Amino acid sequence: MPRLRRPLRVVAALTLLGTALALASPAGPATADVATAPATARETAAAAAATTSTELPLRPLTARAGCRRTCFGAISVNPRTGIAYEVHNTTTRAAAVKRAQRTCRTKSAEGRCFKVVWVRNGCAAVAARVQREEVVEWAGRAARTERGAVRQAKRAVRGPGTVRKWIAFCTAVRR
Known part of the structure; x- marks a missing residue:
């Protein structure tokens, strides 16, 4: 319910502002033609509510x-x-x-898990070089954007075989 307070306040303020402007106009509230009239306070408030309710603030x-x-x-x-x-x-x-290590060890049946990359307030990616359906080399990199992290990780595993993006993500806060 706390998320709805701000959009409701915006709608109420726009409604009051629209009503005050309509009453204060020298021609009066009902003299404009429908085709050329600006949006009513109700339509303006609805549009404002639609835009504010779809935007997600970073803090929550x-x-x-x-x-x-x-x-x-x-x-x-x-x-x-x-x-x-x-x-x-x-x-x-x-x-x-x-x-990450614990999840890898508990969900992987065989083999060894390796810590590849960590990131603070940014994005990370791991790329791998594959030959004959087997991973022969991998590298992880961190960057400000996901695209940058993927690009740097792919550059780090150049060589014979196919270079592929293995995994990439970004944290909630990026700088």
């Missing part, structure tokens, strides 16, 4: 994420199974890395 998103000013994330991979695990929006680096 980061509050839900559990990190207000600093968000950490990490990626662990199991090259034998070809599965990568991401954890993002934790409050500390250690928590992000530990959760």
Whole structure:
């Protein structure tokens, strides 16, 4: 319910403003032609409510994420199974890395899990070089944007074989 207070206040303010302007106009409220008349206060308020209710402010998103000013994330991979695990929006680096490793170990049946990359307030990506359906090399990089992280990770694994994006994500707070 607290999220609705601000849009309702905006609607009420716009309605009052529209009514006051209509009454204060020298021609009076009912002299304009329908085709050329500006939007009524009700239509203006409805449009304002539609735009404010669809926009999501950053503060509730980061509050839900559990990190207000600093968000950490990490990626662990199991090259034998070809599965990568991401954890993002934790409050500390250690928590992000530990959760990524724990998730990788518990959900991977075989092989070893590797900590590849961690990020603070940004994006991370892991790219892999594949030969004969087997991962032969991988690299993780962090950047300000997801596209930048993917690009840097792919550049780090140049060589024979196919270079692919393995996994990428961004934290809730980016700088």
